[in-house]
Amino acid sequence: MKRLVLIGVCTVLSACGGTHGLRDENPNLSSHTDKNVASYVECARAKWAALSPAAAGSSKGEEGHVSATDKEGAHELLDVTSDGKGAQVTMYERQNMKKNYNSRYREEAISCL
Numbered sequence: 001m002k003r004l005v006l007i008g009v010c011t012v013l014s015a016c017g018g019t020h021g022l023r024d025e026n027p028n029l030s031s032h033t034d035k036n037v038a039s040y041v042e043c044a045r046a047k048w049a050a051l052s053p054a055a056a057g058s059s060k061g062e063e064g065h066v067s068a069t070d071k072e073g074a075h076e077l078l079d080v081t082s083d084g085k086g087a088q089v090t091m092y093e094r095q096n097m098k099k100n101y102n103s104r105y106r107e108e109a110i111s112c113l
Contacts (some may be wrong), residue, residue, distance in 0.1 A: 022077045022092035029091035029106060033113045037064045037080050037087045043112035044078055051104055052076075068105065072096060076105045089113065 033040050041064035045057030048068045055068040062082040069075050073096025081088045091109050095101060 022075060022094060023079070025092055025094070027090045028093050029089065029109060031089050031110070031113055032083070032086060033089055034086040035112070037062065037082050040064070040080050040087055040089065040112055041066055041078075044080075044109055047108035047112065048076065048105060051108065070102075072099055072102065074102055074105065078109060 035043070038059045041057045041059040044066045045055060048055035048057075048066060052068040052070040052074075054070065055066070057066040058064060059080070064080040066078040066080070067076065075094045077092045079090045079092075081090075089109065091106065093105065
C-alpha cells in the first residue's frame with residue numbers, strides 16, 4: 001500500500017515538474033484582457049491543447065492558470081488574475097535552448113486577449 005501511495009505522489013510531482021520554478025523568472029508577457037478569468041483561461045487552454053496534449057487549465061473565482069509542456073522541451077505557464085475590469089495575464093516560459101524558439105504559445109495567448 002505504501003508503494004502505491006509513493007508511486008502516486010511521484011507521478012503527480014513529475015507532472016507538475018515542468019512548470020516548477022517558472023514564476024521565479026521574468027514574465028515573457030504581461031497584458032490586460034477585457035475577458036473574465038474563466039473565459040480567458042478556457043480560450044488559452046483550448047488553443048494550447050492544440051499545441052500540446054499535456055495542456056491544462058483551471059480557474060476558480062478571481063484567478064486561473066494554464067500550463068503546457070511539450071515533447072520539444074517547452075514549459076509554458078499563464079497566470080490570470082481578475083482586476084475588476086477584466087483580467088491581468090502574465091506568461092512565463094522556458095524552452096529548450098538547443099532548439100529554435102517556438103513562439104506559437106505566446107501568439108495563442110495573445111490571440112485570446
